[in-house]
Amino acid sequence: MSTAEQVRAFRGMTRAGTRSVLIYRGDLITGAVTLVIQVVLAIAVWRIVYSGRGPVDGVDARTAVAYAAIAACLQSVLLPWQFSSLPMRIRNGQIATDLTRPLGLIWQVFGQNLGVLLGRLPLGAFGLAAAAVLGALTLPPGWAAGLLSLVATVGGVLVAMLCNLIVSMVTFWTFEVGGPLIVYRFGSAFLSGSLIPLWFMPGWLRASVEWLPFQAQVYTPVSIYLGQTRGGQALALVGVQLVWVVLLTGLLELVWRRARYRVVVQGG
Amino acid sequence: MAEQTWLRQYVILERAALRAQLQYRVNFWTTLMGGVAYQGTQLLFLGVLLGKFGLIGGWGFSEVAFVFAMRLASHALYVVPFGALMFTDEMVRDGEFDRVLLRPVNPFLQLVTRRFQLMALGDALLGFGALAIFGWQAPVDWTPAKIGYLILAVVGGGLVETGIQTFFCGLSFVATSTFSLRIFADSSITQFSGYPLTMFGRATFYAFCTLFPMAFISFLPATVLLGRTSDVPLPTWLTTLSPLAGPVVLALGYSFFTKMMPRYTSPGS
Numbered sequence: 319m320s321t322a323e324q325v326r327a328f329r330g331m332t333r334a335g336t337r338s339v340l341i342y343r344g345d346l347i348t349g350a351v352t353l354v355i356q357v358v359l360a361i362a363v364w365r366i367v368y369s370g371r372g373p374v375d376g377v378d379a380r381t382a383v384a385y386a387a388i389a390a391c392l393q394s395v396l397l398p399w400q401f402s403s404l405p406m407r408i409r410n411g412q413i414a415t416d417l418t419r420p421l422g423l424i425w426q427v428f429g430q431n432l433g434v435l436l437g438r439l440p441l442g443a444f445g446l447a448a449a450a451v452l453g454a455l456t457l458p459p460g461w462a463a464g465l466l467s468l469v470a471t472v473g474g475v476l477v478a479m480l481c482n483l484i485v486s487m488v489t490f491w492t493f494e495v496g497g498p499l500i501v502y503r504f505g506s507a508f509l510s511g512s513l514i515p516l517w518f519m520p521g522w523l524r525a526s527v528e529w530l531p532f533q534a535q536v537y538t539p540v541s542i543y544l545g546q547t548r549g550g551q552a553l554a555l556v557g558v559q560l561v562w563v564v565l566l567t568g569l570l571e572l573v574w575r576r577a578r579y580r581v582v583v584q585g586g
Numbered sequence: 587m588a589e590q591t592w593l594r595q596y597v598i599l600e601r602a603a604l605r606a607q608l609q610y611r612v613n614f615w616t617t618l619m620g621g622v623a624y625q626g627t628q629l630l631f632l633g634v635l636l637g638k639f640g641l642i643g644g645w646g647f648s649e650v651a652f653v654f655a656m657r658l659a660s661h662a663l664y665v666v667p668f669g670a671l672m673f674t675d676e677m678v679r680d681g682e683f684d685r686v687l688l689r690p691v692n693p694f695l696q697l698v699t700r701r702f703q704l705m706a707l708g709d710a711l712l713g714f715g716a717l718a719i720f721g722w723q724a725p726v727d728w729t730p731a732k733i734g735y736l737i738l739a740v741v742g743g744g745l746v747e748t749g750i751q752t753f754f755c756g757l758s759f760v761a762t763s764t765f766s767l768r769i770f771a772d773s774s775i776t777q778f779s780g781y782p783l784t785m786f787g788r789a790t791f792y793a794f795c796t797l798f799p800m801a802f803i804s805f806l807p808a809t810v811l812l813g814r815t816s817d818v819p820l821p822t823w824l825t826t827l828s829p830l831a832g833p834v835v836l837a838l839g840y841s842f843f844t845k846m847m848p849r850y851t852s853p854g855s
Contacts, residue, residue, distance in 0.1 A: 345766045352770035359778050359786065366785050367639045374638060500620030500705060508627035518638045 327421040328429045335433020338403075350444040353394050357445045360386045361454045375517050381544050384456045385515050387449035388540050392471070393512035395435060395442040396478040396535055397503060403430065405489040405499075424574055427486070431479055459545035466552055467543035473559035474535040480566035481506070481531060487570070490577040511537030517546065531566065534559040595691055596667075599699030603670070607702045614704055621708020625658055628776055629716070643785030649812055651716070652724035654780040656740055656804035658713035661775070663744025664751070666710055669703030671748075674755040675764055681853045693847065694840070697755065726811050738829040739807030745832030746802045747775065752839035756846035771798075779803050784817050791819065802831035 340346065364386045368379035404427050407413045416423055449455050458464040485502045507513055509532035516524050516537050527533055538555045541547040547555055590598075608614055632654060636647040674697055677683045686696045717740070726732065750771055758764045783805045784791050794801040806828035809815050815822045 344761055345764075348764070348766040348770065352766055352774075355770070356774065356777070359774075362786055363642070363778075363781065367635065367642050371639075498616045498620075501616055501623045504620070504624040504627050508630060513627065513631045514634050519634055520637065523634070 324421055324425070327419075328425055331421070331426050331429030332433040332436065335430035335435075336437040337433070338430075339434050339437030346441065349394075349438075350441050353391065353441055353445040354448040356394075357387050357390050357448050357454075358452065360390050361449065361452055377515075377517050377546065380456055381546065382515070383454045384449075384544055385540055385546075387452075387454045388446070388543065389512040389515070389536050391442040391445035391449070392474070392536050392540065393507065393510065394445065395438045396475065397482075397506065403427075404483075404486040408489045424483070424570070427483060428479065431482060435475065435479070456544065458543050459548070463542060463545050463548065463552070466556065467539050470539035470542050470552075470556050470559065473556060473563065474539050477531050477559060477562050477566065478535045480563065480570055481535075484566065484570050484573055487573045487577055490580045506532045506535070509533065510535045511540075515541065515546075517541075531562045534562050592692060592695055596695055596699060599691075599696065600667070600702065603699050603702040607704050617704035618708045618711070621705040621710075622712050623708075624705070625661075625709060625712050625776070628780070629654060629712075632780060643782040644817070645782045648720070648723050648725060649808075649814075650780055650782070651720040652726075652812070653782075653804050653808045655713065655716035655720040656736070656743065656808055657775070657779050658709060659717045659740045660713075660743025660803055661747060662706060662710035662713040663741060664747040665703055665706040668698045668748045668751065669706045670698050670700040671751045671755050672703070672768060673697075673700050675758045675768070678758050678850065679853065683850055684852050687850075694752075694843065724812065726813075732811060735807070735829070736811060739804070739811075742807070742829030742832030743803040745836045746799055749832070749835030749837070749839035750799070752836065752843050756839070756843035759846045759850045774798070775800055775803065779805060782817065784819065788819055795820075799831060799835055802828050802835070 361383050364383045365379065368374075368382065371379070374382075407416060413423075416426060419426065421429075446455065458467060481502070485498055488498045509527050509530055511527070511533050512535075516527060516533060519527065534555075538547075538559060542552045542555065629651070632650055633647065636642060636650060640646070642650065674683075677686070677697070677700065683693075686693050689696060721728075721736070751768070754764050754768050754771065757767070779800050783794050783801050786794075791801065795806075806818065806820075806825050809818050810826050810828070815825050818825050
């Protein structure tokens with residue numbers, strides 16, 4: 319298969335992923351409503367804890383509220399509940415057909431996950447729109463910060479997708495993957511800083527969170543966007559994302575190489 | 587089949603479901619941890635937030651943590667016996683519900699025993715553990731009457747959640763995919779029912795008492811135990827009766843479920 323053909327196949331997988339999200343319109347609408355309600359409540363919670371208070375740890379109410387709103391939207395796009403069909407395919411034996419396809423399995427799954435992510439983008443936009451209506455959004459301090467936060471968002475998406483993929487791979491060993499996925503989902507919800515920004519974490523907790531890849535998914539782009547992390551520090555955070563992308567790609571390759579020999583095709 | 591009581595049927599089916607889940611050892615332990623992680627991060631969040639800000643809506647950590655613990659214990663009482671309701675959607679969509687209708691056992695009973703939710707054990711572990719610890723630390727002078735009220739409140743809260751989920755099951759016969767709605771119910775209850783709900787304003791609070799009756803799960807009975815009924819814009823006698831909402835919500839949810847079931851249409855040929 320030539321590179322052009324592979325790209326076409328990859329794009330096909332992506333389209334299929336997007337379609338799998340968009341086809342359940344009712345689900346998508348309730349998803350959007352859900353996100354809006356959650357954003358509204360999260361904004362309310364942060365406004366209430368601040369209620370008239372000045373900056374806490376150098377963060378004022380506006381910034382904290384904007385962080386909560388944006389982080390909730392980003393998280394809901396990055397970490398859907400059903401982010402990959404890989405575990406299901408392994409369990410019901412469909413993996414056999416997938417492995418015979420001319421496009422490598424990793425690329426198939428990656429394409430499909432990317433499609434799901436794209437399909438969920440309108441959802442995040444809905445959440446952001448609600449936050450804007452409530453006056454909870456702020457603009458980045460300058461063009462440079464805005465651009466860098468865009469780069470950091472792409473970096474965050476890559477880190478999140480790689481993590482999602484590695485966790486899905488566990489199915490090759492355990493068949494049932496519900497458990498690891500749940501630990502991962504909730505662990506990362508907290509560790510990515512989407513529930514509470516790293517600024518407010520006690521020192522020991524923050525220090526440990528900074529050593530993990532999850533903060534690169536949500537905390538890095540949002541804190542750069544809000545101008546809480548600036549200049550050299552912001553560039554360093556994006557650098558950390560890059561390091562994680564390289565490390566996680568290596569890890570994925572390693573896991574996949576071993577997983578290949580673990581493939582058991584279930585069913586007749 | 588007729589001579590078996592439904593309780594006996596439940597025990598038989600649920601035991602089989604549990605056995606099926608226990609086959610996957612690694613999954614068993616990680617799912618258990620998943621339950622703890624899911625709820626634990628929420629507690630961690632409240633701890634970090636209140637550690638920094640002290641009060642939320644006038645409530646301190648010991649009070650908020652007590653509401654959280656009551657909520658989680660109630661949640662465990664829903665999710666351990668009835669958690670499989672979560673899969674109704676899938677069964678309706680794949681047409682597996684056909685099989686349910688063919689068997690000589692109550693469909694609702696078959697749905698709840700469809701699959702044992704291992705994560706529930708993690709919820710139960712953390713819920714009852716947290717209730718013991720934060721109940722101890724809460725500013726409540728415990729008397730046998732108050733402990734009795736606490737038990738009623740926790741059971742009532744579990745029934746409210748079961749009622750809400752049963753309602754969604756009824757909805758899945760006509761809406762096919764109610765997954766987002768269900769996740770919404772679950773995550774709203776997890777994320778927000780620990781707060782003093784009156785802080786969101788009167789209109790939202792009344793919505794939490796009627797449209798989406800989350801206030802009955804732990805907040806209202808907790809105000810009775812914490813001596814904070816004056817925070818609630820409802821008559822005290824009504825707030826005190828809040829554990830009774832459990833059976834009421836469940837009855838409503840179940841009657842909706844039975845009303846919607848005949849509208850099931852089998853997908854495919």
